[in-house]
Amino acid sequence: MQKENIAKFLLACLLMFVSFNSQAFSAKEPQEGEDAKVNTEEEIQAYIDHHLQDSYYVNFFSDGETGAHYGFPLPVILWDGGLKVFSSGKFHHGEDIVEVDGQHYRLYHSHIYKTDAEGTITYNEAGFPANERPWDFSITKNVLTMILVSILMLIIFSQLAKTYQKRAFPKKFGRVLEPLVLYVRDEIAKPNIGKNYRKYTGFLLTVFFFIWILNLLGMTPLGVNVTGNIAVTFALALVTFIIVQFSGNKDYWKHIFWMPGVPVPMKIILAPIEVLGMFTKPFALMIRLFANMTAGHVIVMTLVGLIVIFQNWIAGPAFFGFTIFISVIELLVAFLQAYIFTLLSALYIGMAVEEHDHEHPADNEDIPVL
Amino acid sequence: MEKLVNDFSFGLFFWQIIILVVLILLLKKFAWKPILDALNAREQGIQDALDSAENARKEMQNLQADNEKLLKEARIERDNMIKEAREIKERMISEAKEEAQKEGEKMIVQAKATIQNEKNAALADLKNKVATLSVEIAEKVVREELSTKAKQEKLVEDMLDDVTLN
Numbered sequence: 160m161q162k163e164n165i166a167k168f169l170l171a172c173l174l175m176f177v178s179f180n181s182q183a184f185s186a187k188e189p190q191e192g193e194d195a196k197v198n199t200e201e202e203i204q205a206y207i208d209h210h211l212q213d214s215y216y217v218n219f220f221s222d223g224e225t226g227a228h229y230g231f232p233l234p235v236i237l238w239d240g241g242l243k244v245f246s247s248g249k250f251h252h253g254e255d256i257v258e259v260d261g262q263h264y265r266l267y268h269s270h271i272y273k274t275d276a277e278g279t280i281t282y283n284e285a286g287f288p289a290n291e292r293p294w295d296f297s298i299t300k301n302v303l304t305m306i307l308v309s310i311l312m313l314i315i316f317s318q319l320a321k322t323y324q325k326r327a328f329p330k331k332f333g334r335v336l337e338p339l340v341l342y343v344r345d346e347i348a349k350p351n352i353g354k355n356y357r358k359y360t361g362f363l364l365t366v367f368f369f370i371w372i373l374n375l376l377g378m379t380p381l382g383v384n385v386t387g388n389i390a391v392t393f394a395l396a397l398v399t400f401i402i403v404q405f406s407g408n409k410d411y412w413k414h415i416f417w418m419p420g421v422p423v424p425m426k427i428i429l430a431p432i433e434v435l436g437m438f439t440k441p442f443a444l445m446i447r448l449f450a451n452m453t454a455g456h457v458i459v460m461t462l463v464g465l466i467v468i469f470q471n472w473i474a475g476p477a478f479f480g481f482t483i484f485i486s487v488i489e490l491l492v493a494f495l496q497a498y499i500f501t502l503l504s505a506l507y508i509g510m511a512v513e514e515h516d517h518e519h520p521a522d523n524e525d526i527p528v529l
Numbered sequence: 530m531e532k533l534v535n536d537f538s539f540g541l542f543f544w545q546i547i548i549l550v551v552l553i554l555l556l557k558k559f560a561w562k563p564i565l566d567a568l569n570a571r572e573q574g575i576q577d578a579l580d581s582a583e584n585a586r587k588e589m590q591n592l593q594a595d596n597e598k599l600l601k602e603a604r605i606e607r608d609n610m611i612k613e614a615r616e617i618k619e620r621m622i623s624e625a626k627e628e629a630q631k632e633g634e635k636m637i638v639q640a641k642a643t644i645q646n647e648k649n650a651a652l653a654d655l656k657n658k659v660a661t662l663s664v665e666i667a668e669k670v671v672r673e674e675l676s677t678k679a680k681q682e683k684l685v686e687d688m689l690d691d692v693t694l695n
Contacts, residue, residue, distance in 0.1 A: 213538055236540075270538075295540040302544040309552045316560030323567030327574065340564060360565060361557035369552065390538045394545035398553075 203464035207457060211384050212269040214300040215247035218382070233303060237264070237271065239293035247297070264293070271295055301391065304383045308372050312365075343367050343501060351505040352512065359508050362402060366395060367501040370448065374493035377452060378486065386496070387452035389445065396445035399504045404437070407511040440507055444500055451496050455489045 218230035232248035239262060249257045250266040256274060257264045265274045272280065272290035283289040298306075319336050322329045329337055343364050348356040373385040385391055413419060415433040418426050462482040466475050675681050 213541055295538065296543060297540055298544075299538070299541060301541055302548075305545060305548050309548055312552065313555055313559065316556055316564065320560045320563035320567070323564060323571075327567075327571045337568075341568065344565065344568075357565070361561040362553055364561055365549075365553045365556050369549070388538070388541060390542040391545050393537075394542050394549060397546070398549055 200468065203461075203467065207460045207464065209269065210382055210460060211387060211453060211456060213388060214269060215250065215266065215271075215297060217300055217303065233300065234298050235271065236296040236298065237293040238296060239273070243293075265290075271297075300383060301385045301388055304373070304376060304381075304385050305391075308369065308376070312368055312372065316368075339368075340364060347498075347502050347505045351502065351509040353509060353514075355512055359402070359406070359505070362398075363501050363505055366399075366504060367497050370395070370500055371494060371497035374452060374497060375490075377456060378489055378493060384452070384456055386448055387456055389449045392445040392449040395448070395500065396441040399444060399507065400438075400441035402504075403441075403507045403511045406508055408514075410514065411511045440503075444503055448496050448500055451492060455485075455492055458485050459489060 215235060216228070216230050216232050218228055232246050235243075235245055235247045237243040237259075241260070243259045243262075245257060245259060247266070249255065256276065258276070263274050263276055264271050265280070267280055267288060270288070270292065272288055272292055274280065274290055281289045315332075315336065319329060319333050319340075322333050328334075344356070344360055347367070348360045348363050352359055370386055373383075373391075376383050377386060415437065416430050418429045418433070421429065459482060462478050462485060465478045466482075469475065469478070674684065
C-alpha cells in the first residue's frame with residue numbers, strides 16, 4: 160500500500176514535469192511568424208530541433224497567444240575583426256538585425272550570421288546558409304549551464320572536502336556523495352588504471368560528475384541539452400585523448416608503431432591501424448555520449464509531441480505512459496553514459512600506462528586482458 | 530553529417546575546454562585531493578585499528594593462555610601442598626601414636642616393677658612381723674606352760690611318753 164502511494168506521488172511529479180514541458184509546445188516559435196501554436200508534425204520537428212540546439216537566451220517558457228517569452232537574454236561575444244559584445248536581447252528572438260560597428264548580424268536558426276542591412280540569407284547547394292559566420296564566443300545557455308554546474312560542483316565537493324577535516328565520516332548530503340566518489344575510485348579508476356590510479360582519479364571524478372549532473376539537468380524542464388551537443392562531447396573526448404597520449408609509456412607507443420610479437424610485414428600493416436585506433440577511441444567516446452543524449456531527448460520530446468498531434472483520449476494517456484517509461488529509462492541512461500564515458504576513459508588511460516612483460520610469456524596470466 | 534558540421538559551435542567547444550580544464554584543476558586542488566587523502570587516511574586508520582584490535586585479541590589470547598597456565602600450575606601446586614600436608618599430618622599422627630604407645634608401655638612396665646617391689650617389700654615386712662609375733666607368742670606360751678613346777682614336770686612326762694611310744 161505504502162509503495163503504491165510512493166509510486167503515485169512520483170507519477171504525479173513526473174506528470175508535472177512533462178506537462179510543463181508539453182506546455183512549451185504551445186509556445187510560439189520565433190521564426191514561425193503567425194502560427195500561435197505548435198501542433199503540426201513539421202512544427203514539432205522544428206521545435207525538437209530547436210530544443211536540441213544551443214540558445215542565446217535562457218527561456219523558461221513562452222506564451223503562445225501573446226508571443227511573450229519569459230526568460231532572459233545572454234551576452235553575445237563575437238570576434239569579427241575586433242571584439243564585439245552585446246546582449247542577445249537585441250535580436251528580439253531572431254526578429255531584428257543587429258548592427259555593431261557597421262556590421263550587420265542576424266540570428267537565424269540558433270546561429271549568428273553576417274548579413275547585409277536587410278538580413279538576407281543565401282543558401283548553398285546542401286540547403287544550409289552560406290553567409291559568413293563570425294567567431295562566436297558567446298555565453299550561450301549551454302555555456303551558462305556548464306559554468307553554473309562547475310560552480311555547483313566546486314561548492315559541493317569543496318564542502319565535502321571540508322567535512323573530512325572535522326570528522327572521518329561525512330553527514331547528510333556527503334553520505335550520498337561519498338559512495339559515488341568511492342565507486343569511481345574503486346570500480347573505475349583502480350581496476351582499470353592500476354597502481355598509478357591516483358594521478359588520474361581527479362580527472363575521472365570531475366568528468367563523471369560533470370557529465371552526470373549535466374545529463375540529469377537535461378531531464379529537467381529547464382530544457383538544456385549540454386551533453387547532447389557534439390561540441391561539448393568533442394571537448395570532453397579531446398581532454399581524454401590528450402591525457403591518454405601524454406601518459407602513454409614506451410610500451411604504449413611501441414604497441415602502436417612496432418607491434419611486438421608479430422612478423423615484420425604485420426607490424427607495417429598494424430601501425431596505421433593502431434594509429435587510427437588512437438583517434439577512433441576518443442571519437443567513439445564523443446559520438447556515444449552525444450548520440451545517446453540526443454536520442455533520449457528526441458524520443459521523449461517526440462512522444463510528448465505525439466500527444467499533441469493525436470489529441471484524443473486514447474493516444475494521449477498511452478503516449479503519456481510511454482513518455483514516463485522512456486523518461487525513467489533516460490534517468491538510468493544519464494548515469495550509465497556518465498559511467499561509460501568515465502570507465503572507457505579510465506580503460507584507455509590504463510592501456511597507455513600498462514606495464515607489459517612480453518619477455519616472459521609464462522607470466523602472461525597476470526596481465527589483465529583489456 | 531552536413532548538419533552536424535553546420536551546427537558545430539566552436540564557441541561552445543572553446544568555453545567547454547576552458548571550463549573543463551579549469552574545473553578539473555580547481556576540483557583537484559580543492560576537492561579531490563583532500564577528499565581522497567581523507568578517504569585514504571580513514572581507510573588506513575580503519576585498517577590500523579583492525580590490525581591493532583587483532584593484535585590486542587592475540588595478546589589477550591596469549592594472556593589468557595598464560596593465566597590458565599598459571600592457574601593450572603597454582604592448582605597443581607595447591608594439590609601437591611595439600612597432599613604433602615595430609616601426609617605430614619598422617620605421619621605425625623602415627624608417630625605420635627607410636628610414641629604414646631611406647632611411652633605407655635614403658636610406664637606400664639615401670640609401674641609393674643614398682644608394684645612388684647612394693648609387694649616384695651610388704652611381703653618381707655609381713656614375714657618379719659609374723660616371725661617376731663610368732664616368737665613373742667611362743668615365748669609367752671612357753672612362759673605360761675612352764676610357769677609352775679607341776680606343769681614343767683607334766684611336760685617332761687608327756688614328752689617322755691611320746692618318745693617311749695615312738
